[in-house]
Amino acid sequence: MSDSFFYTLVYVWIGTGIVLLPFLLKITVPYGRHTARNWGKLIDYKLGWVLMEVPSLMVFTVVFLYGDAPKDIVKWILFTLWTIHYLNRSFIYPFRTKTKNKKNPFLIIAFGIFFNLMNAFLNAYWLGYISPAYGAGWLTDPRFIVGIALFVAGFIINQDSDRRLLKLRQKPTNGYSIPYGGLFKYVSCPNFLGEMIQWIGFALMAWSLPAFSFALWTVINLLPRALDHHRWYKSHFSDYPTDRKALFPFII
Ligand SMILES: NC(=O)c1ccc[n+]([C@@H]2O[C@H](COP(=O)([O-])OP(=O)(O)OC[C@H]3O[C@@H](n4cnc5c(N)ncnc54)[C@H](OP(=O)(O)O)[C@@H]3O)[C@@H](O)[C@H]2O)c1
Incomplete structure (x- = not known):
């Protein structure tokens, strides 16, 4: 694939996400x-989650490893x-639900598979086939340092919030209750906030168009879902904390 075709694909992918956002804000994605x-x-x-997430792992691994671009420590960190x-998302998370x-x-699972295939392919192809080596100097670049700090912070927020949610339902037959603790003090969906912070961090570390497109798509996916969840909580629990926002503390 020529580099120009690759970049066209990434721009089309970004454009698709931007066009889709107003629709996603209008409908409620049913899962x-x-x-x-x-x-x-x-x-x-559970089967749906595994089917949806495994392609990302497989495509990213195969395309990255097959690619003939030089691979240095920075690329191996991004890969890891x-x-x-x-x-975690393919083999651990679904079985904790x-x-x-x-x-x-x-x-919805089919859309998820396509979404994951695109993001994994674009990011792995960039790292595996197109990008030159970053060089050890990139490890001390502020973009890499801030990026990895955000990735780790986002990962911890996402894990902690998902853990609190999964703990709410002691039995599979139990319904929903109001989550408390951690960043739930401020927002209804800190797990989504963590996920966004994580991929924005990854984009800073990788400093590439495909990585930014993935961060953007994560926001496009999760912002409407957080707004739906927030509305749902408010309509189902009369004692839902009134000062809690949907996704961004004190803002939305
Ligand atoms: N990168 C991306 O674009 C992307 C896209 C989607 C998801 N994700 C990530 O995937 C993970 C799961 O996403 P999700 O949309 O399924 O999250 P979710 O709607 O918050 O649900 C997470 C889990 O907790 C349960 N749960 C949620 N709220 C509950 C409550 N109040 N009481 C009892 N149980 C509750 C859910 O059960 P039910 O399923 O029965 O509601 C589900 O098993 C998140 O970490 C998210 O960030 C990432």
């Missing part, structure tokens, strides 16, 4: 608490962070 039966065939919750995140007998629409 988890918003799942719906009128979106076609349903698939088991991506791999750790997607190993208490969602026995729950299902999600297959169409």
Whole structure:
């Protein structure tokens, strides 16, 4: 693939996300608490998660390793962070959820697979085939240092918030309750906030168009979902904390 075709693909991908955002803000994507039966065939919750996340891990690994661009310590760090995140998301996270007998629409899983394939491919192709070596000097560049600090902070926020959510449901048959503690003091969806911080950090570390497009797509995906969750909490719990925002403390 020529470099110019690759960049065109990335710009088209970014443009698609920007065009899609207003639609995503209007509809409620039907999975988890918003799942719906009128979106076609349903698939088991855990199986859906695994099917959705594994392609990212596999495509990223294969494309990165096959690529003939020079690979230095910076690229191996980026590769390791991506791999750790997607190993957890594919094989650990789904099996910690208490969602026995729950299902999600297959169409949503199919969109998720496509989303993950695109982001993994663009990022791995950039690192594996196009980007020159960053050089050891990049390790002390402020973009790398701030980026890795954000990635780690975002990862911790995401893990801590997901852990608090999963702990709420002691039995798979239990419903929903109001989450407290950690950043739930400020927002309804700190797990999404952590995820965004993580990928913005990754984009700073990688300083590449595909990495920024992935960070942007994460916001495009999760901002509307956080607003939906927030509205849902407020309509289901009369004692929901009134000063809690949806996603960004004190703002939205
Ligand atoms: N990078 C991306 O673009 C992207 C996209 C989507 C998700 N993600 C990440 O994937 C993870 C899961 O996403 P998600 O959308 O499924 O998150 P979620 O809606 O917050 O749900 C997370 C888990 O906690 C349960 N849960 C949530 N709120 C609860 C409550 N109040 N009481 C009891 N149980 C509750 C959910 O059960 P139910 O499923 O039964 O509601 C689910 O098992 C998050 O860390 C998110 O950041 C990333």
